[in-house]
Amino acid sequence: MTARYYWGLHLGLIALLFAGHFVLPAYQHGNVARIMVLAVYAMGYNIAFGYTGLLSLGHAMFFGAGMYGMGLLSYHFDAGALPAMAAGIVAGVVLSLVVGLLALRTAGVSFMIVTLMFSQALAMTLVYFRDITRGDEGFVIPSATRRLWGMDLSDEAHRYLIAWALFSVVLIFTLWLVRHRWGRVFVALRENEERASLLGYDAFRTKLGALVISGTISALSGAAYALLFGYAGATFAGVQYSIFPLLWVLLGGAGTVLGPFVGALFMFYLIDLSSGVTDAYMLIAGVALVLLTLFLPHGLVGEVKRRLWRDLP
């Protein structure tokens, strides 16, 4: 019964965003396309942090791995969109597996530091090998890659629809995953790892699985971001891009399927609107964030879940 309601809610958002393609003014249309791709990143992050309780400070490495896995194949080998995207995803799978095998030997604060360290190492590597990666400058994705099934991906309409399709697939996947027993074991580990182990669940393997899913979705987002918006740069692998998904997820509601999108949307427009008012827009954004943390500590969707709809996934 309740399943019908939450499927309705999530599919409703997808339908709403599809309708947005036809009604949004050009500027908002572009913004929402960008937000949907970033929300995919946040949804990936949420699987590790929100559901499994793995507070990573280095997810930019996965976003960056996807972006550069896709971008380098395109830049150096003129690969088509699909092989380039595949390379980005493979880079995400491999990196999250390797980092997971090492970093998950730690927990809590150590895990935060180890992930931060790995991420910084990747960002430095990207800057260091400038012959291959073009260093700080980054590079523009060649137009040969930015074509898919006859569509020009630099075209705003195509860009929006592809971002929408990607967002929808990841949203539905997340909703499915967290209702599946795997997702429920993720939550069990977040809540009480020792108890979960003594119910027979292998904590290390489960967390590794969660991190690989999370890192791969983050990489998918990074690859799509470069493909759709045409640029890859080392800033996207920097510490700032590790903090963004954490902020979005916290604002929207950790451990809720809709939270990452709501958080990304809110943060994007908070900065967008406040920068229209004053140059000191970070001050306004900062105060708004402090107020939200004070009064809605579970995030926007998190509060709805806590107060009104307890079994919202």
Place this chain on the structure above:
Amino acid sequence: MSVILQTRGLSRSFSGLPAVHEVDFDLPQHEIRALIGPNGAGKTTFVSMLIGRLPPSSGSITFEGRDVTALPAPKRVGLGMAYTFQITSVFGKLTCHENVALAAMRRLGGDAKAVEAEVREALTRVGLADRAADVAGDLSYGHQRLLEIAMGLAQRPRLLILDEPTQGLAESEIADFKALIRALKAETTILLIEHNMSVVMELADRVTVLNFGEVLAEGTPQGIHASRAVQAAYLGTGTEEA
């Protein structure tokens, strides 16, 4: 009757202090065994080694003929051992239903109907069926203990280790608990750490007494009750000959 669990020379010391020392222990199938002893006798250390929360310093553990000494806890649970915590350790933010479902899911996998049936049965057996939708952390202490037991039942273990299950239960709940354990005897083997003597006397087939990490006595509840050595250990007066 075949032996389901056996330890040989099982020892564990903490910074040189022996908590459990050279324990040889045999538990036949379908027996209800009580493990008693004064505070600090090493009961919880002993069962923690059995389930794999704590590695032994030396000795071996055999479960259903298989040496499990080196197996991590989740693997032992997979073989059919289950453990309920002394200090309640339920998933406080999840509902009772979800707590028990997590216990049942590992064995039943993705079969949602079977999990549902198992959850309902386990909650009914401990008398929490009407609390299924309640958040576990909001339950009274006694009810959280019962939820722990339901999580043990839902695993359908071949060996169920209960660490002080009746602590914090009301008298009426203890009576229900006794009936529940008696009913379980046909299905499983039970190792019970217990302080409540009426529970031990009424439920246990045999009793093992630990004192200073060693087996002090083993026998029928009546025999143990009458033993002077046990009384001396509990009351702490005089020597074993007293």
